[in-house]
Amino acid sequence: MIEVRQLTKRYGAKAAVDNLSFTVRPGRVTGFLGANGAGKSTTMRAILGLDRPTSGSALIDGRPYAEMRNPVHHVGALLDAGAVHGGRSAFNHLLCLATSNGISGARVTQVLDQVGLAGVARKRVGGFSLGMKQRLGIAGTLLGDPGILMFDEPVNGLDPEGIRWIREFMRDLAAEGRTVLVSSHLMSEMALTADHVVIIGRGKLITEASMAELAERHHRGVLVRTPQASALSTALRESGAAVVAAADGSLSVSGMEASAIGELAFARGVVLHEITPRSASLEEAYMELTDDSVEYRATRTSPRAAETPERSAA
Structure with a gap:
């Protein structure tokens, strides 16, 4: 279980995360929703010990990530699919991760097959599409067979078949009793994937509810x-x-x-x-809930209406 307790992270005078509390429980896919800049990635980095909270805490099974022995066997996380050495093959990239954590090469072969990359295991990652890199990143999260999985925008770059695959894959992981946290700004996809949602805006919690509760409220x-x-x-x-x-x-x-x-x-x-x-659809409910927390709002002005009088006269 992931527990975020009154978490605050400041960068100078700006609070990227502001007194945020929520719980991610096993056996369901929890969608972590918010606009770009809402604080989702900062929160996930704090959970993984990559950012030190200004105050509050983020715990995994009651402990900070940094205090866990062999954390790869407890938590698998994908925050940036592009963070790979382009000169290595997919197999060797994962083998480095596996060896440093006492995991066998046989497990590398197994997870590559699990994410559909067995056929390109010996190809250099530098030639991979973004979607293939996403699959490789997901394979990395599975190496230690962890009970908790965290994904930050995992469908970026995936084609429709890949999006459907990862949707079903995450739901299968949750059905096995694992804890799955997925950050996304794609409401239509989360409506098909998530059982529970945590919605934040400007670093603050807006709502935490099951999909059924959200539908009933709206x-x-x-x-x-x-x-x-x-x-x-x-x-x-x-x-x-x-x-x-x-x-x-x-x-x-x-x-x-x-x-x-x-x-x-x-x-x-x-x-x-x-x-x-x-x-209301998840997107409609989300827009209603986050309306007051939108930081950058564009105006709905047509190009013709935006023309200057001089240009219109020309």
Whole structure:
């Protein structure tokens, strides 16, 4: 288990991480979400003992990383897939890591096969694509068969097949009972991968919740389609629900659960073609939650609107 307790990291007057606390538990994929500059990488570096906290602590199974013996057997981390010697082969890169940690060469072969790089094991890393380097970095995290895995933006550079592979791979690792922490700013991908999310902004915790809890908090009512929209709208309003009719003829209903709407429609003899509870997507929920913590906000101005009068006249 990873425990971040009132963690603060300052660089001069700026707090990159500000009194941050959260817990990453085994058996699930925890998405660590926030805008660029929110403090995700700094937090992960503090967990791994690479950055010394100004105050607070970051513990792995109750201990600081620096106090762990043979930490590679407990924690595997990928923070920068490009941090490899381009002149070495994939096999030799991992063999150096393995040998320095008392791990056999047979394990190197095993993890290369596990991440799909067995066919290029003897090729120099300098010729690898970013996606291949990501796979190599992931192989490095697996060398000690650790119970805790941390990935910082692991899908960068991966093609669609690679993204799908790592998504399923991380979920498989969590299903084995491992602790998996994944930092990302790709909301659509995290919606398919994470079981739990920790969202931060400007170094502070905004929310920590399961995906189910997040969906419940950002419930958007019920979508209803019926050829008898007028009759159903009247019945719903009489029952205390709020109803908004859309241009396509569908109804957006709030203040009443889908099951109650269905029972009411049945009682009134109204035919239903669709009844769907709606929640905000992870991206929509994230944007709502982080709106006040956006540090750099662009204006939505079209190029034509931004032209100077002189240029427009020309």
